[in-house]
Structures are given as structure tokens and as C-alpha cells.
Amino acid sequence: MTHSATHPSKPVRQSIALDGTVYETTLTKKYAQRKPFAPKDPSRLTAIIPGLILDLLVKPGDQVRSGQSLLVLEAMKMQNHIAAHDAGTIKAIHVASGDTVTKGQLLLEFQ
Amino acid sequence: MSLPRKLKDHAARQAEATEPHPEAARKQAAQGKLLARERITAILDPGSFHEYDLFVEHRCSDFGMEKKQLPGDGVITGTGAILGHPVAIYAQDFTVAGGSLGLAHARKITKIMDHAIKLGIPLIGINDSGGARIQEGVNSLAGYGEIFYRNTLASGVIPQISIILGPCAGGAVYSPALTDFVFVVDQISKMFITGPEVIKTVLGEEISMEDLGGARVQSEISGNAHFYAGSEAECFEQVKRLVTFIPWNNRKKADPFNASPSPTEEDLERIIPSEAHRPYDVRDVLRAVCDGSDFMEVQALWAANIVVGFARMNGRTVGMVANQPAVLAGVLDVDSSDKAARFIRFCDAFNIPLVTFVDLPGYLPGVDQEHAGVIRHGAKLLYAYSEATVPKITVILRKAYGGGYIAMCSRHLGADFVFAWPCAEIAVMGPEGAANIIFKGEIAAAADPEAFRKQKVQEYTEKFASPYVAAANGHVDAVIAPRQTRDFLLHALEISEQKAEPRPARKHGVPPF
Numbered sequence: 244m245t246h247s248a249t250h251p252s253k254p255v256r257q258s259i260a261l262d263g264t265v266y267e268t269t270l271t272k273k274y275a276q277r278k279p280f281a282p283k284d285p286s287r288l289t290a291i292i293p294g295l296i297l298d299l300l301v302k303p304g305d306q307v308r309s310g311q312s313l314l315v316l317e318a319m320k321m322q323n324h325i326a327a328h329d330a331g332t333i334k335a336i337h338v339a340s341g342d343t344v345t346k347g348q349l350l351l352e353f354q
Numbered sequence: 355m356s357l358p359r360k361l362k363d364h365a366a367r368q369a370e371a372t373e374p375h376p377e378a379a380r381k382q383a384a385q386g387k388l389l390a391r392e393r394i395t396a397i398l399d400p401g402s403f404h405e406y407d408l409f410v411e412h413r414c415s416d417f418g419m420e421k422k423q424l425p426g427d428g429v430i431t432g433t434g435a436i437l438g439h440p441v442a443i444y445a446q447d448f449t450v451a452g453g454s455l456g457l458a459h460a461r462k463i464t465k466i467m468d469h470a471i472k473l474g475i476p477l478i479g480i481n482d483s484g485g486a487r488i489q490e491g492v493n494s495l496a497g498y499g500e501i502f503y504r505n506t507l508a509s510g511v512i513p514q515i516s517i518i519l520g521p522c523a524g525g526a527v528y529s530p531a532l533t534d535f536v537f538v539v540d541q542i543s544k545m546f547i548t549g550p551e552v553i554k555t556v557l558g559e560e561i562s563m564e565d566l567g568g569a570r571v572q573s574e575i576s577g578n579a580h581f582y583a584g585s586e587a588e589c590f591e592q593v594k595r596l597v598t599f600i601p602w603n604n605r606k607k608a609d610p611f612n613a614s615p616s617p618t619e620e621d622l623e624r625i626i627p628s629e630a631h632r633p634y635d636v637r638d639v640l641r642a643v644c645d646g647s648d649f650m651e652v653q654a655l656w657a658a659n660i661v662v663g664f665a666r667m668n669g670r671t672v673g674m675v676a677n678q679p680a681v682l683a684g685v686l687d688v689d690s691s692d693k694a695a696r697f698i699r700f701c702d703a704f705n706i707p708l709v710t711f712v713d714l715p716g717y718l719p720g721v722d723q724e725h726a727g728v729i730r731h732g733a734k735l736l737y738a739y740s741e742a743t744v745p746k747i748t749v750i751l752r753k754a755y756g757g758g759y760i761a762m763c764s765r766h767l768g769a770d771f772v773f774a775w776p777c778a779e780i781a782v783m784g785p786e787g788a789a790n791i792i793f794k795g796e797i798a799a800a801a802d803p804e805a806f807r808k809q810k811v812q813e814y815t816e817k818f819a820s821p822y823v824a825a826a827n828g829h830v831d832a833v834i835a836p837r838q839t840r841d842f843l844l845h846a847l848e849i850s851e852q853k854a855e856p857r858p859a860r861k862h863g864v865p866p867f
Contacts (some may be wrong), residue, residue, distance in 0.1 A: 261482065291682070292683075292718075318717070319683035320631050320683065321683030321684075322633065346720065
């Protein structure tokens, strides 16, 4: 089997409607695999970088103010203090000290 | 007609062309927006604005346009001054046909742009427009194209500032994108190529205008905007402040300030934690060395793992670039490389010396980074620093490892002066990683591998995690105490004042963008 020079991966046939006209075309791999937009849920705090949870500075039920350090995430040889974006109450904590976390992993939830 | 009657007639014509349409003015105010004329008055020095082309009219006679009289064709153009600095300015007027861009409107803009380029003065554009004037068809597109062409000709010749105070959608966004600095205001600025309606029709994804291309998004996520403000008044103060830092054109240096007050910030040795793994805010270091601790950060909200902005040293503008250990450990990645490279090229184009502060563990590892082209984007930073011929001074604060060390304006990329603090660690990688690789076999074979590994990490730290190997090789010019930093920088900048570094002739380079 040979691949075409312009489409190294198998082309996905599709039509796209723009300004009321339907165009028949193929999609790029990146376009076909894109993730739809999902608004960010401010009640969920996720890891911005993979690393190691060194310390938890809050517990469920705690009231926190905006900018308060919630936990210490060690990554790239640096102890990063992860701070609260807004004031709120901690609903649940999903990690423990010593856990290794991946990027985007849920760390804690606000009420 | 007698002269008095002609004068009366002139006054009446002027009034007709400048009086805002009451209903449209009310709508503008309801959105918290100033009128185009009010905006110009708010930015410029009192009485300095001189308007041109007030009586320009469109020539479109299709779709009923022949019956429409559009004052100034929806854009106000002229020249004036900001805190004594001359500027050319235009402001799109949303109350006139939604600020839509037709050929006459565009030609008013290109005329003032041509003036700005010839006169060698900064250009300020205020964007508030519904987009192309559809009745004018391809003539409207021609207008956009002629503006983009001049934005490109003016790039690196005069500073160009775009202020987005309303919608700026479709092709219209490419004029701001070609300029040097984009200012946005919360809830007022909206920038996108295709709007929420089109996205919904084509892709079925629902998103609000604010989430798609609002001020916050453009400042924090896309990196299209450079300055974010809560109100138009705050935005205008930012514009005025920026104008004081930059020169009129590429043949001049920025006007010096007579006063060069000492920094007001605390002592540098207290800012940096002794342990290399503890974060701190590198902006405290910048404020502790520059005049009056007055640092104007550019793109503060986007790619915050690198800090760029303007400051003064002995009254002279400098561009500062610094890794930010407080965010993502200060790593280089796709966005931070882009951000710094663009800023460096602006400074180089406009004769602004560069001062770089280094403290980074290296590049951010990750599949997303590699697939997003961190090789290509990271190369922009190397290119920008190597290409720059303005005075380049580097201070290594703490960590300078591997490729990150090279990229952050090292001696090898043409830095004129490289200073390092005694706590600097300049090495190919961190001690842990280095020991693990060099002594991999021995560690595995040792009776107590962990103790042996720790010993080797210690040995490596003592031998290489310092500035002295680099200093012994002449890659660092001086190891200085933190409190000597301002003195060394002031001296280096002063003796670099007449720096000239001719390069081989070429049409232009081919940077990796």
C-alpha cells in the first residue's frame, strides 16, 4: 500500500459548510482529532504540570481566600505553591502527600 | 459668498461632520464605551490633536449607499502628542455605520500611516468596527489589504500600537496582529477570525463571544494581546506610560528621563531563597535593580513563566527578559519562547538594550510540547538573541542548565557581558540527573546504591553546580555579589552606548516562524 505525498495518514473524507456552501474535502489529522471546547469548571483544580505532591496545606471544609497556597507540587526541581484563584470552601481533596500526578489530573474541588 | 458667510458655512459643515448621532451615541455609552473623539482626547495631550480628512466621503453607489452620508466615513485621523511625544492616531467610529471599513475609510487610515512612516513617529490605531462594509464588496477587502501592507512596511521603522475598544473581527484583526503592542479592555474588546455563530454552524460547538475572543482570553490564553485593562481610562494610562519608554522611530533612542532614582525595593540577597528548589518572584529582582523600581511588564498574563518588559537604568530605557521561577519553575516552552523572541526583536529594532536574568531548569518536558513544535518555537528565541545587535547583558541568578543556559542570551549567542551571582549553577544539567547518568553502572553495582548515588550527586554539585567552571573558561565575565548588580549593569550599559556590530549584508534572515 502506498501513501499519497500530501496525506501521509489515511485521508478522512468530510464536507464542511462555510457561509452556506458545502465543500467536499479531506481533514487533517490534527483537525479530526481536535477536542471540542469545554468551559473551565472553576470548582475543579487540576495539575498544571506533572509532578509530585509534597504537601497539602488545606483540608476538606477549610475556607480559603484568593491567592492562598493550597498545596505544594514539586515539578522541574521546583516546589511550586499552587494557589486558590478565588475565595471558597474546599469540598474534597483527591490526592495525598507523596502522590505522583499527571498533567490535568484532578487535585481538589471547591464547593 | 462673503468671507463671514463662508466662515459660518465652514462652522456648520464642521459641526455636521463631528456631531455624534444621538441614538448611536446612546448605544455606545450603554456598553460602557467612550465615543471615538472622546477616546482621542483622553489619550492625547490637551489641545494637541489636529484632525485631517474630516470631509472625506465614500464613493459607493450600490445597495442604496448613494443616499447615505457617513461623516468622516466612520474613522477619525490626525496627529498629536502624548506627554510631549508626537504620534499619529486614528480611531474608528462605531456610531457611523458601525465603524464599517470601506475604501475611503481605509484610505484615510493608510494616509495617516504613510505620514507616520515618513515623519518617523509612532502610530496608534483605535479599533472599534463591525468589519468590512459589505456594500462596497472587494473595495472593502482592498482597504484591509492596503492597511496590512503598511503595517508590515512600518514594522521595525516606527512603533505601532493597537487599542481594541469594541469588536475587531474577521480580517480586521490582522492589522493589530501585525503591530507591536495590542491593548484590550475587559468586556469591551472582542477579537476573533470567525465568530461564535459561524463556529456553531460549522462545528456545532457553542461558545460565548467573551469566552472565544474577549479581553481576558486574548491576554491570558492566545497571547494576542499585550496589555489588559479593567476600563478604557486604565487602558489609556497604560498607553501613555508605554509611549514614554519607546523611541519615536528606529533611527532614535528612547528619550532619556532626567531623574534616575535608585530602586526602592529591598536588598537582593533576601529575594532569592538559598535552596534551588524554592520559588520566588523574579520581578522583585528586576524592580530591585531598575530606576525607581519602575518596571512595565508586557504580556504579564500570558506565558508567565517568562517575564518581559521595560525599565530604565540611569534614565535610559532597557528591555528586561527574565525566567520566572514562581510559574512552571521558570521553564522555557512554546509560548514563553514566542513571547520573549517577539519582545527581543522589538527592542533590537528600536535600539533598546537588553538585560537578561537567568534562572531556569531547562525546557518543559511533555508530549504536548513536542507535538506543539517546541523545537521550532524554541528556535525563535535563539534566533532573536543571536540576531540582536543592541547591547546585550546577562545576569545568571541561580540555575542555568543545558539548552536553557545557551538560549538565555549566553556569551555564545553574542552577549556583551555575562555576570553570575555566586549562587549560580551553570552546568549541562542538574546534579541529580547528571550523577544518575554518569555513574549509572557504578550506582547499580555499589553495595549501597542510594548512598553511593548521593555521594556522587554531592561531588557533582561541588564541582560543577557553581559559576566558577564557566568563569574559568571566560564564558562568564565576572562573578558578582547580588548587591553589585545595579552598579555592574549601569557601567556595562554606559560603556555600550556607542556599540556597533556590523553583520554580513543580506535582504533579511529567515527566522523559524
